[in-house]
Amino acid sequence: MTLFGTNFLSGTQVGVGSVGNVAVTPTQSSQVTFTAPANPGQVGTVSTQAVTITTAGGTSPSGTTLIDYYLAPAVTSVLPTSGTAGDQITVNGTGFVGVDTVTFTDSAAATATAVFTPVSDTQLVATVPGGLATGAGTITVHTCGGNSNAQAFTIT
Numbered sequence: 001m002t003l004f005g006t007n008f009l010s011g012t013q014v015g016v017g018s019v020g021n022v023a024v025t026p027t028q029s030s031q032v033t034f035t036a037p038a039n040p041g042q043v044g045t046v047s048t049q050a051v052t053i054t055t056a057g058g059t060s061p062s063g064t065t066l067i068d069y070y071l072a073p074a075v076t077s078v079l080p081t082s083g084t085a086g087d088q089i090t091v092n093g094t095g096f097v098g099v100d101t102v103t104f105t106d107s108a109a110a111t112a113t114a115v116f117t118p119v120s121d122t123q124l125v126a127t128v129p130g131g132l133a134t135g136a137g138t139i140t141v142h143t144c145g146g147n148s149n150a151q152a153f154t155i156t
Contacts, residue, residue, distance in 0.1 A: 008032040017049030039069040070145030082154035085130035106132040
């Protein structure tokens with residue numbers, strides 16, 4: 001991540017939530033780059049964490065810069081468990097907030113992105129894409145929180 005401001009000199013420190021002194025790289029006096037730590041909130045939760053910047057001149061006010069942490073989605077079931085190109089299937093799970101892709105992978109590891117319609121934070125309806133080999137495959141869901149587990153699906 002890159003933060004922009006002033007007086008980011010050697011010795012600048014960044015804190016995220018309860019994690020202080022995140023490793024930073026001042027690239028110039030007006031910006032500092034760092035890697036956000038793992039979610040410092042309660043494990044297994046979505047959280048928003050305040051970022052603080054400390055320089056020789058003082059510490060920034062808490063809450064002026066925030067990082068949102070999201071959970072990776074999890075697929076718990078697919079109904080039906082098999083289908084052919086054009087079939088609609090229901091995908092159930094958790095963390096389906098801001099789904100941006102639903103991917104089918106076939107037995108040869110070829111992938112295809114599905115057209116999908118979100119129903120809720122726990123369900124979506126996807127259309128089996130064409131061009132995949134028949135046989136055992138998987139479905140994954142992607143959000144800003146990451147990729148879901150690969151749920152078994154048979155392409156017929």
